[in-house]
Amino acid sequence: MIVWVDMKGVVKVSTDKSAIEELLTRSVDSIYPTRGALEKVLFSGKKIRLYLGIDPTSPHLHLGHAENLIMLRRFQDLGHEVFVLFGDFTGRIGDPTDKLAARVSLTSAQVKENLKTFKTQASKVLRFSGQNAAQVKFNAKWLSKLTFEEVIEFSSHFTVQQMIERSMFQERLQAGKPIHLHEFFYPLMQGYDSYAMDVDLEIGGTDQTFNMLVGRDVQRIYRNKEKFVITNRLLEDPATGKKMSKTEGTLINLDDVPTAMFGKMMAAPDELIVPIAELATLIPQKNVEEIKIALKKGINPRDIKLYVAEELVKLYHSTKAATEAREEFVRVFSKKERPEDAPKLKITKTLPLIDLLIEAGVESRGEARRLIIQGAIKINDEQKKDEKEMIATKKGDILRIGKHRFFEIV
Structure with a gap:
């Protein structure tokens, strides 16, 4: 889509009916407060500020992120001001959504390492240069500067009942599992992001509904302003209801070759x-x-x-x-042939099979064990079934993981 710019270099907002119709239907589950209210703003030609937040809990963006990035791109093409917020502060705390136990906190170094290529990966969908370039922000810029007094004042607008009614907390209570106090602060921090950037709209998956609506409350409380929320359907297997994940072996990363x-x-x-x-x-x-x-x-x-x-x-x-x-x-x-351009894997010593898989990029030892148990590992067409087997590879060997991943040992 063409981004129209006037004589003064100002990006014009498009009110193209078909583009807005696709934007508000293709991946959308719900719109708050109503679709009609958001449509009215979009057809008015008003430029809105919107964002997508992503926590760097892994070094990879995947197709689940891409769905929301594509929606951002559609808003960008219409001439609106879009932000990608990388949660370098919230990523260290961990979103408790859908978790039956507290997330393991990440260190600042881990978060920094995970973030290294996030913008490059996001640029596969968004434009970060040229007309109406998307902007990147980091929430440590404001969250790390809040005083304890400010946190207490901010949290006074929300109740324990609001937090505890969330399904994953109810499940933990029933199972006698702990709920840590800091987990209640995650939706408050995400809500504060909306205030810090003064946005008109936030997008995310349906699993983020509660957190995004907290941001809507924050904008109303502190700015007396409406904030729209679009929740997108989760990318999941209709047969199982499970999201694409590395555990299920279905995860497709944006930086996959x-x-x-x-x-x-x-x-x-x-x-x-x-x-x-x-x-x-x-x-x-x-x-x-x-x-x-x-x-x-x-x-x-x-x-x-x-x-x-x-x-x-x-x-x-x-x-x-x-x-x-x-x-x-x-x-x-x-044709049952080997790939000509298999990624090269440098191995210089004898390794247990499970460690060899980690070297090849399998993201956890649990996933590696699952692949071994399923008979999905072959070296030079010989199936390997013992995770402890010491593998002495040589140059030119072919490691096969599953049906479609090959590596040439160098």
Whole structure:
């Protein structure tokens, strides 16, 4: 979409009806206070300030983040002022949402390390330069400067009952598990972010509804101002209700190399085809509807996955990379050949199998064990089943993890 700029260099806000209609429907679950109220603002031509918050609990952004980044991009294309807030302060505390135990706190060094490539990854969707560039902010800039007196005053506007009624806290109470006092402060900190940036709108997944509505309360209390909230559907498997995750082996990261991204999409459960196409790509909605019809008619899901996988790689890498990834997938998995451009893995010593997998980027020992138990690990086509087996690799060996991840030992 073209970003229109007037003679003075000021970005003009678009009120394109079809673009706003897609913006408010494609991935949306709910809009607060109402869709009608937000539509009225958007069609008025008023420029709004909106943001998405992301905590650096991992060094990778994934398709779940991408869904919200895509919505930000649509607002950016319409001429609105968009921010990505990286929670370098809140990330150290940990969001208790959907957690049946307190998160392990991260150190400042861990947060800093995780943040290293966040902007680069987000730039696969957003524009951080040129006309109407997106802006990056860090909440330690204001949260770390609050005095204890200010925190007490701020927290006085909320009650323990508001916090304790949340489902994950109720489940912990019933299970006799502890609820730590600092966990009540997470939604307050997220709410303060809205005040510090003085935003008109916040977007996030449905799992963030409570936290985002706290920010709405904060804007009303301190600025007597409305703040809109858009909650987007979670990218999850309709058959299981589970989000894409490294634990389930379905996580697709934005910094995955093209062949790995393509391969992971091909390995994803068939039930994820439509959610990924609709929420994490720029495939036109009419094409998404055609995908739904084709699947109902019994078209081979593999053929549809090839299309969606190519669109994924096209968006997060390039058209050329998408074409090459598709050709490589067909060559390797249809013709049973090894990949020509497998990522190189430098191993200089004998390692237990489980440690070799960690060196190859498997994100936890638990995930590594799961892969080994499932028989998903091969070295030179020989299956490995003992996590303690000492592996003495040599140059040119091929490590295969699952169906679609290959590494050449160097």
